[in-house]
Amino acid sequence: MGLGSTVIKGGTVLDQRGEKRVDVRIEGGLVTEVGAALQGDRMLDASGCIVSPGFVDLHVHLREPGREEAETIETGSRAAARGGFTAIVAMPNTEPPHDSLAVVEMVRRLGVQAGLCEVLPSGCITINRAGEVLAPMAELAAAGVHIFTDDGTGVQDPLLMRRALEYGKSLGILLAQHCEVSRLTEGAVMHEGGCCARLGVPGWPSVAEELMVFRDIELSRLTGAPIHFLHLSTAKSVDLVRGAKAEGLRVTAEAAPHHFTLTDDLLNGFDPIFKVNPPLRELTDVLAVKRGLADGTIDAIATDHAPHAPELKEMPLDQAPPGMLGLETSLALSISELGLDLQQVVALLSWQPAAIAGVADRHGRPIEVGEPANITVFDPNLAWTVSAAGLASKSRNTPYAGRTVRGKVRHTVFGGTAVVIDGEAQR
Amino acid sequence: MKHLRSIDELGVDGLRRLLDLSDHMAEINRRPVPKVPALRNKTVVSLFFEDSTRTRLSFETAAKRLSADTMSFSVGTSSVNKGESLRDTIETVAAMGVDAFVVRHKSSGVPWQISRWTEASVVNAGDGWHEHPTQAILDCYTVRTALNRPEGFDGMHIAIVGDIKHSRVARSNVWAFASLGARITLVAPHTLLPPSLEGWPVDVVHNIDDIIDRVDVLYMLRMQRERMHEALVPSLREYTAQFGLTPGRADRLQSHALVMHPGPMNRGVEMAVDPGELPGSVITQQVTNGVSVRMAVLFDLLGSGSALVGEASS
Numbered sequence A: 001m002g003l004g005s006t007v008i009k010g011g012t013v014l015d016q017r018g019e020k021r022v023d024v025r026i027e028g029g030l031v032t033e034v035g036a037a038l039q040g041d042r043m044l045d046a047s048g049c050i051v052s053p054g055f056v057d058l059h060v061h062l063r064e065p066g067r068e069e070a071e072t073i074e075t076g077s078r079a080a081a082r083g084g085f086t087a088i089v090a091m092p093n094t095e096p097p098h099d100s101l102a103v104v105e106m107v108r109r110l111g112v113q114a115g116l117c118e119v120l121p122s123g124c125i126t127i128n129r130a131g132e133v134l135a136p137m138a139e140l141a142a143a144g145v146h147i148f149t150d151d152g153t154g155v156q157d158p159l160l161m162r163r164a165l166e167y168g169k170s171l172g173i174l175l176a177q178h179c180e181v182s183r184l185t186e187g188a189v190m191h192e193g194g195c196c197a198r199l200g201v202p203g204w205p206s207v208a209e210e211l212m213v214f215r216d217i218e219l220s221r222l223t224g225a226p227i228h229f230l231h232l233s234t235a236k237s238v239d240l241v242r243g244a245k246a247e248g249l250r251v252t253a254e255a256a257p258h259h260f261t262l263t264d265d266l267l268n269g270f271d272p273i274f275k276v277n278p279p280l281r282e283l284t285d286v287l288a289v290k291r292g293l294a295d296g297t298i299d300a301i302a303t304d305h306a307p308h309a310p311e312l313k314e315m316p317l318d319q320a321p322p323g324m325l326g327l328e329t330s331l332a333l334s335i336s337e338l339g340l341d342l343q344q345v346v347a348l349l350s351w352q353p354a355a356i357a358g359v360a361d362r363h364g365r366p367i368e369v370g371e372p373a374n375i376t377v378f379d380p381n382l383a384w385t386v387s388a389a390g391l392a393s394k395s396r397n398t399p400y401a402g403r404t405v406r407g408k409v410r411h412t413v414f415g416g417t418a419v420v421i422d423g424e425a426q427r
Numbered sequence B: 001m002k003h004l005r006s007i008d009e010l011g012v013d014g015l016r017r018l019l020d021l022s023d024h025m026a027e028i029n030r031r032p033v034p035k036v037p038a039l040r041n042k043t044v045v046s047l048f049f050e051d052s053t054r055t056r057l058s059f060e061t062a063a064k065r066l067s068a069d070t071m072s073f074s075v076g077t078s079s080v081n082k083g084e085s086l087r088d089t090i091e092t093v094a095a096m097g098v099d100a101f102v103v104r105h106k107s108s109g110v111p112w113q114i115s116r117w118t119e120a121s122v123v124n125a126g127d128g129w130h131e132h133p134t135q136a137i138l139d140c141y142t143v144r145t146a147l148n149r150p151e152g153f154d155g156m157h158i159a160i161v162g163d164i165k166h167s168r169v170a171r172s173n174v175w176a177f178a179s180l181g182a183r184i185t186l187v188a189p190h191t192l193l194p195p196s197l198e199g200w201p202v203d204v205v206h207n208i209d210d211i212i213d214r215v216d217v218l219y220m221l222r223m224q225r226e227r228m229h230e231a232l233v234p235s236l237r238e239y240t241a242q243f244g245l246t247p248g249r250a251d252r253l254q255s256h257a258l259v260m261h262p263g264p265m266n267r268g269v270e271m272a273v274d275p276g277e278l279p280g281s282v283i284t285q286q287v288t289n290g291v292s293v294r295m296a297v298l299f300d301l302l303g304s305g306s307a308l309v310g311e312a313s314s
Helices: A073-082 A101-114 A137-142 A158-169 A194-199 A206-223 A235-246 A257-261 A264-269 A283-294 A330-338 A342-349 A351-357 B007-029 B054-065 B086-094 B110-115 B133-146 B168-179 B225-230 B236-243 B247-252 B283-302 B305-310
Strands: A006-009 A012-015 A018-021 A023-027 A030-035 A042-045 A050-053 A055-060 A085-090 A118-121 A174-177 A227-229 A251-255 A375-385 A404-414 A417-421 B043-048 B069-074 B100-105 B121-127 B157-161 B183-187 B203-205 B217-220 B258-260
Touching: A006 A404, A012 A342, A042 A417, A050 A342, A055 A073, A055 A330, A055 A342, A055 A351, A073 A085, A073 A101, A073 A404, A073 A417, A085 A351, A085 A375, A085 A404, A101 A118, A101 A137, A137 A158, A158 A174, A158 A206, A174 A206, A194 A264, A206 A227, A206 A235, A235 A251, A235 A283, A251 A283, A251 A351, A257 A283, A257 A330, A283 A330, A330 A342, A330 A375, A330 A404, A342 A351, B007 B133, B007 B168, B007 B283, B043 B054, B043 B086, B054 B069, B054 B100, B054 B121, B054 B133, B054 B283, B086 B100, B086 B110, B100 B110, B100 B283, B110 B121, B121 B133, B121 B283, B133 B168, B133 B258, B133 B283, B157 B168, B168 B183, B258 B283
Parallel strands: A006 A042, A012 A050, A055 A085, A085 A118, A174 A227, A227 A251, B043 B069, B043 B100, B100 B121, B157 B183, B157 B217, B183 B203, B217 B258
Antiparallel strands: A006 A023, A012 A018, A023 A030, A050 A375, A375 A404, A404 A417
8 A cells, every 4th residue: 555645536435334425435445434525635525426335245166276378466456456345255167276275375376465455365165166075164263264165066966065155153253055966967968948948058957056045054054154155046046045145034135137127038149158157057046145135135236257268168068168258247147137236236245255255344334534444435326337358357258249338447446555546457 | 042050040931942952863863873963163161070970971062963973071081180179170171162062060050160261051960969950851851752741740759869959950859840840759868858948849758758759750869978977867777767768668659650860870779679670760761861952051152043854974
């Protein structure tokens, strides 16, 4: 963080306390003054913009180590900062995966070096994400890992999942499940339904997700340990989580923008850009995910940002890897497509995921004197057209290229430093 | 027509046009020298990423009878085995000057991907479980000639029996037969049907004996032995007993009914009779007609109206 003060001027502060037209002064990494007509050494124009707590993404694939041709911690952090995120949870399915202290510490250190947002490494539930032996959860938790997941795959063995919940409960960490009963999705390419039947590709039935959501709700009930559900994609999954919450169970959930904006019929042209796991589903599922976000069943919008090198997304549909970019389009899609008021959109992007990620002491804080200065400034009305080449990610696999959306990040302040100014990353 | 990737894309008018053109090609094929200069100086490349005998030979024969230059590619001897990507393979071959690619691939959708990377026409010779449009056209042509129904298939009842779920032939034939007016019944256990038939112009029965004496065409699909391992049917023996064409069932066919099969047949499984002894079998005609139909397809994609008038040359 530089010397002197920075003032965010002319915007509307929107946080969990409400909305007010004030300027914000930042010094030494903290908010030092909130008030009218402030002056500082550096001014960030926020006229017409919302000034909100920084966003937190619970679900990002940074690909480093192992797949640096698709993304690095630095390029992914840059995409995150441009998307308004001040903290991101790095998924564990790297090569090697996050099942040892060495890898977790390396990911964190590379995040610090990039200096664009806080990179929070998740930890594997099982060694090599193989679903057989628990990873050293206590050791990783002691190093600051809060979210444990085998994302990319679900923990298939119900006994092992029960043990992980019981063991993790004593550590105060959170297990996050990628819900997919693998035996029901072998070879699956897309959502199992009318489109898949016509296109002649193996289907990914909704029930493969729902069975695991149900199982883990019951295991959470049995063990008393909390469970977080990654990327809910089906109407029934949303209903199951809604029911569990109504019973007071310790359940949280996230949804990805592509699951509330895109449907399976986009695969009619066999373009792997639309292949993702869990897959794009039907309109009824999209509407259910939207309802879940609106009524509080789903706690967070998480991107499942999954970069892939172009040659992999040009393979035949059944061989191409699943996944799509998300960091730089998440805010705009949330504003444009959800029909929620901005307070609710920001809650889903900021303080609610911050609490799940265990970083509510420093991210998603209200914008008040003495709070850490992790702040996003965005124009909620600016219309722009997504272009793959215009994204900071090292990969180009956005399904939204050419789509005009509304809402764009203007500045991102991370740890008191303006890392994005007028949409441009500063490092 | 730029590409032939699916029956839907072809449309009923295109289908009828190709059937009429196939009559003309069949006439050429009956000549002592069945060759015309219609596609001279055109290059047709067969890209078969999956094994095939009859489809590949049929396309190559068709191209040669129209005097096209042909190039052939098979995975076993190609750079694909050195890790070359599909796109690089296409762009490399296209750079040699190609007018049409004839593509067979085990993955559904590959002809659509290829058509995004080349200016050449793309003919789908079978993609995964998805479509096999020239098979559907030659089957329509076979029915049309064998039952003498040039005007269309109104009132005709066609049963397609067997593994619909994994069949590109079924996914093309259902729409082709239906667009010409036929009534279609699928005959299969639920494990061998697609997960949804919403929007498909078909009825479904699970017992072949319910309809075998009423159909005008009995279309038998190949039952792949691998399916046994996926718990889709308990055993081949049970499959044959429930869905196979046995001598007893053959006796119940109407006298005019056709028996068809896209090949290769599994004798003793779906075909538990010798097709040579079935009066209604047109399985050999399907293969013969395949050449005429593929000539029609290639000519429609690459030829011009006047070229055919030139008639036979050497």
